Amino acid sequence: MNEATPRLVAAKALSLLDLTDLSDDCDAAAIETLCRQANTPFGPTAAICIWPRFVALARELLGAGSAIRIATVVNFPSGDLPVDAVIAETRQAIADGADEIDLVIPYKALIAGNEDAVRQMIRAVREACPPPVTLKTILETGELKDRDLIRNASHLAISSGTDFIKTSTGKVAVNATLEAADIMLNAIRESGRNVGFKPAGGVRTVGEAALYLNLAATIHGPDWAMPSTFRFGASGLLGDIVAVLEGRESGTQSAAY
Numbered sequence: 058m059n060e061a062t063p064r065l066v067a068a069k070a071l072s073l074l075d076l077t078d079l080s081d082d083c084d085a086a087a088i089e090t091l092c093r094q095a096n097t098p099f100g101p102t103a104a105i106c107i108w109p110r111f112v113a114l115a116r117e118l119l120g121a122g123s124a125i126r127i128a129t130v131v132n133f134p135s136g137d138l139p140v141d142a143v144i145a146e147t148r149q150a151i152a153d154g155a156d157e158i159d160l161v162i163p164y165k166a167l168i169a170g171n172e173d174a175v176r177q178m179i180r181a182v183r184e185a186c187p188p189p190v191t192l193k194t195i196l197e198t199g200e201l202k203d204r205d206l207i208r209n210a211s212h213l214a215i216s217s218g219t220d221f222i223k224t225s226t227g228k229v230a231v232n233a234t235l236e237a238a239d240i241m242l243n244a245i246r247e248s249g250r251n252v253g254f255k256p257a258g259g260v261r262t263v264g265e266a267a268l269y270l271n272l273a274a275t276i277h278g279p280d281w282a283m284p285s286t287f288r289f290g291a292s293g294l295l296g297d298i299v300a301v302l303e304g305r306e307s308g309t310q311s312a313a314y
């Protein structure tokens with residue numbers, strides 16, 4: 058991606074974007090706005106990412122055959138729910154029309170040394186949402202902090218059957234970072250598995266998106282990042298993407314879009 062123009066990066070980021078509204082005060086009107094915004098004049102985002110209680114509404118608004126996938130979150134954001142409650146959330150979300158499940162791993166248990174809790178949760182949710190449902194697992198890397206723990210969590214998630222590893226909920230102090238991305242992208246390479254990567258939380262500009270895409274290209278090759286292998290989880294990135302695609306200056310419109 059080093060030679061890519063901002064327009065090319067913006068177009069790529071649009072095709073990889075999980076346009077997110079996981080705000081605490083999200084309501085039906087916000088979901089209507091989100092569904093409209095996801096259909097940009099420059100093409101659709103990869104997905105929208107919303108609270109489970111809005112999945113049925115989003116499915117109704119987008120329609121059954123929409124190119125825009127519906128992602129939702131389970132065990133979110135604390136990672137503390139019992140497995141059976143997370144399974145119930147997952148089943149309901151799929152019945153309501155979700156295409157993708159973003160699962161928070163029990164990261165506090167992992168910090169306490171309980172790897173089995175992570176394996177059991179991911180395996181159980183994977184069983185409840187077999188392919189073609191996409192399963193992304195949120196490691197909450199900003200709370201794991203330690204490089205070895207992030208690497209270990211990545212390998213646990215990959216070997217337990219996830220389709221993507223995702224950095225963050227966007228709800229803690231430290232969310233997506235290039236350092237965590239480097240560890241996770243390398244863990245995917247080491248695993249030899251066809252697993253994707255999703256930086257999420259705090260990605261606001263096309264310039265920031267370019268840094269993640271460059272890193273992915275360095276580790277996996279220039280053609281690796283595509284909607285089946287790479288997503289951005291972001292609530293504020295779309296405005297900057299559209300600004301760049303409209304020929305306006307980057308960094309001016311991200312919050313306002």
Ligand SMILES: O=C[C@H](O)COP(=O)(O)O
Pocket residue numbers: 077079106225226227228232257258259260290291292293294
């Ligand atoms: O999964 C995505 C994050 O919750 C979005 O975080 P953000 O609002 O900082 O972009």
